[in-house]
Amino acid sequence: MNRLSREQMAARVARDIPEGAYVNLGIGLPTTVANFLPADKEIFLQSENGLLGMGPAPAPGDEDPDLINAGKQPVTLLAGGCYFHHADSFAMMRGGHLDVCVLGAFQVSVHGDLANWSTGAADAIPAVGGAMDLAIGAKQTYVMMELLTKHGESKLVPECSYPLTGLRCVSRVYTDLGVFALGPAGASVIDLVDGVSLDELQRLTGVPLTMAA
């Protein structure tokens, strides 16, 4: 079965981000979307810890411990970027000022419920960070994940069994096996990966799917 690589997934997400968009890329896989944003388009990256206009990683040796992203990795600031405090940063999210945020997920329901902060394991130390704010704050919340777990179970589900991050907040899911639009009417398929049919996707996920209009 054909699958998109992680780089191909990141490139696919990047293709849907228009010039001028204000975007927050979550920790982990979503962060790699930045590598595929076209250099000739101006897209504004926000980081929850208080910067807008985030640039690429600095050259080795130029790291500044006071200039980091939400994943605590060193970054740079573009000309035209700026700094602000945490209340202002989350006002940007919660107030609906971000156009897009891209998050990873453990599970997403066909109606757009998101579970990405906890597996609910009894002995785990919980940690939520900005996930809940991001999930419900941006105008569009996109999820980027492999469609199946290592055990072959679909992470696109009728209802999430893991603890929820947000209700009815995800509008699109980018996976290695296809791109899905979610909403009150359930899931529809925007992109099929070459060689993967709608029937095959439906069999793999076990959820009702239609092709998006």
Add this chain to the structure above:
Amino acid sequence: MNRLSREQMAARVARDIPEGAYVNLGIGLPTTVANFLPADKEIFLQSENGLLGMGPAPAPGDEDPDLINAGKQPVTLLAGGCYFHHADSFAMMRGGHLDVCVLGAFQVSVHGDLANWSTGAADAIPAVGGAMDLAIGAKQTYVMMELLTKHGESKLVPECSYPLTGLRCVSRVYTDLGVFALGPAGASVIDLVDGVSLDELQRLTGVPLTMAA
């Protein structure tokens, strides 16, 4: 009967403001308190329209229409002063960060209720500005007023008949005929003006008064 002049009242209020205090002086008579703050003490004046460290009026010709106080008069900024937006300015008040605010009043009740924004006249255009925020925000709200109306009625009253600005918020009243402390137990007299007895004050105000401890 001896009465303090307006200048004497302002000087009397100024005497009770300690060095280092953060102070908001209301529009009108309270503004004149600034003229009597001792030059050798550093006292921080805040203006609701977004400045802290307000200095005196500029020299004629040096007025800047972008540098005004709450009364929309030209002012200056001291070295060490700063500017901020309206939400931050009122967070300073509402959050209890100001030590003292001084306001004028139509009426104050012996328990500290304040009426200073409206006479309740049916045909008046109402306007409240920052009065309600100031009244309840500062650690200490002082009122500065003449004790009697032009018709000889006491403005220190058992209960306010004018529309309220704030409940139980005034701790002290500076008048031309004496200085009063207010609280749950009612009004007590801190200062008598020379030649005005407690009995005389009680007769003029019609409210029960004791000497403050």
Add this chain to the structure above:
Amino acid sequence: MIDKSVASFDAAVADIFDGATVMIGGFGTAGMPDELIDALIAQGARELTIVNNNAGNGDTGLAALIKHKRVRRIVCSFPRQADSQHFDAAYRAGEIELELVPQGNLAARIHAAGSGLGAIFTPTGYGTGLAAGKETREIDGRHYVLEYPIHADYALIKAQRGDRWGNLVYRKTARNFGPIMAMAAKCTIAQVADLMALGELDPEAIITPGIFVQRVVATSAMQETA
């Protein structure tokens, strides 16, 4: 390339529609975006709801908008002033509706809108006529009134310098409501004295990040788009 600068005041306000809610920056005349308001008057939108601290001074700016009978409703803290004659006349004639809001609640409600809060419990106004009929609650021994956010379709604000990404810095007390109105409006239009090249504004000192600003117009007729 993203360039939020607009070549003229007329173009900047062209799509403001009849019945829109428009926040207008300024405390008295400090920070009032006179040129944008003049363009709005020329544009002709009517039945506006205006959010401002005051209700106009003299004959210019917001006062002129009221004089031209474009305002159906005004939300403000301090309408009555020595030179608020145009508002006073319209109000007495019953042509304009007034929602009077304590100044700090006005700021907090605008800020709440920009921050995505659904409502806030504020102590200001508790027990007064301006809280009549509103929900109240005692929390930790203090009394609060429940107040709701104030959103707007447009904000017209005045800043000192801006750039093509919409970053803004202000001048002295003309800052006042600008930064929070920019957060609370769907479309924020800023007039600036100077349009700077990208990167010329100190990133540590930008007061309004460009995300909150949709259009920038330079007052200088000689403006160059950076």
Add this chain to the structure above:
Amino acid sequence: MIDKSVASFDAAVADIFDGATVMIGGFGTAGMPDELIDALIAQGARELTIVNNNAGNGDTGLAALIKHKRVRRIVCSFPRQADSQHFDAAYRAGEIELELVPQGNLAARIHAAGSGLGAIFTPTGYGTGLAAGKETREIDGRHYVLEYPIHADYALIKAQRGDRWGNLVYRKTARNFGPIMAMAAKCTIAQVADLMALGELDPEAIITPGIFVQRVVATSAMQETA
């Protein structure tokens, strides 16, 4: 003359009492006031409630405070990290209580405390386990959770430059929680790299006005009180 500068870190934290609630600035290690925390460890206060975004990294700063068993309770958004071993051990041993708060609610609750609000309706966390048992309300078709302010006895924060009136500016993303924690604590203690003479900080670019800061300590041993 008002001089909020304090000659030593030890003197700055001397009165922090057992059981105090202490906000500590920083996002990870950016903005963490290590020297103030070291002084607090040396000072010996115990049973502290700590408010921070994280729960310590590595062996320094907040992690060291936890390692020394001074923390009874922590309010944070993201305790679990690759190098949060001291928190992890204390948590698993049942020695430390955790209140987990979504990061934006943490910021908003701190800001609400500093701003004198009694409570706020926030959309974050609605329908999730972190809102379990909390009051909710639908407002204009959206669901919100009622959250209460987080106040503190002390805030320990790190800034880049300060002056004797307590005005502060920060450096890059080390700003993070500093400005809002300064607003929410009864006593805010800021460590700064440089103590400037009064008036040297640009009044347009001061991020934390001195009213929110009670003590300033310069990291430089050569500090001069301006």
